Amino acid sequence: MRLNSIGLNAIAMMALVALQGCVPATVEQVRQGPTGIEAHESIVLLGRRHHTGYETEEGFVDCVGNHLRDVAVTSEHDFMDGFYPWFEPRVAPLEPKDLPALLNRPAVKRKIESTGIRYLVWVDGQTNTGDSSGTLTCTISPGGGGCFGFVTWERDSAYEASIWDMKTGKQVGMISSDATGTSYMPAVILPIPLIARVQASACSGLARQLESFLLDAT
């Protein structure tokens, strides 16, 4: 009986671990213009940093860039330095209507032509952790120590990418990626965190859709 109870707990734990990888992302796309990208052209992914309360995580922007296989990506750091000061947080264009004035500046125009950057992708959003529930108690005694309990918490990743065409100075589309999941931490002697990989899911969903959007010229 005791062995069956332990076996059932182990199976339940394995199921929880397996389910942590299954965090689906909801991806939506709005196309506002034709795309397509030449072999010598590249894109740059920029995280929005003008908000007072948060910044788009640099790790998420890097994640999206790493998932793009068939599109050349210029690093955010190289772009920010190469086009300084025009994309610093305080002076960066916030809306597509601000782009033409920037692109008309002779020095900026020359720079774009020399670097071959075709699309600028603004990534905005963040991953939030919601309220937790459950209890976890840990004790330490001369004879040893350990934890016992069960805690859960919600995690939500919501990101939006705005794609700007540097050749036409217009916004050509928007892609959003949302993923929600529940993280668990059961503890029997040792706490075992089972984190819902919502950010990774949102990242891969956004990257897949973005690549498809850019390569599909219609």
Add this chain to the structure above:
Amino acid sequence: MKVRLKFMIMAVVPLIAGCTTSALLEEPFPEPVVDRLPLTIGVFYSDDFRFFTYDEDIPRKGHVAIDAGAANVRLFDRMLPAMFTGVVHLLEPRDTGEGVDAIFIPTIEEMQIALPHQTHNDFSEVWMKYRLQLLAPDGENIATWEMAAYGKSPKGMLESEKEALWEAARVALRDAGAYFSIYFSEKPGVKEWLREIRALSRGAPTEAESAHET
């Protein structure tokens, strides 16, 4: 022997931790992508500007010292040659023997910092307030204006709060350089002076001014 070695390591680590450096502020600033004004600017850095240091003892965190003066000299030495066709460093504010079109004098009026435990958010923040002055070669004031700069940096998992603070200071300096290089020509007084210079030289508007007006 092993115990002695452990104690030696434990003694050395706090010493290293106390020697906080601002290596991030020594990183080079990028050259701004702006059109040069066909002018020669004399720049004067006072000792107060060159050696401006922010010092604060923060409870539970220790002493914080930021050598902002040296970093600001490097910042303006990067911005000015990209904005003007000629830059001359002056030893005195009225030393115009080199034949300059105007004299630029920056001053750091104030600097403030905030660590995450002080603001109860996830960011280290730095504010800087400058007073910038542009003088004619004869010492007459062309324009005086204040400029604020702001930088913030989130504290990563393995990053110390002080490292995040250096990054926030670096971002604030980049912010200062960005605002200065973009909006210099639009400052009241400067804009009118540039028009007069053009009228005197009887030349066409500069590439930058034409692009701005469109």
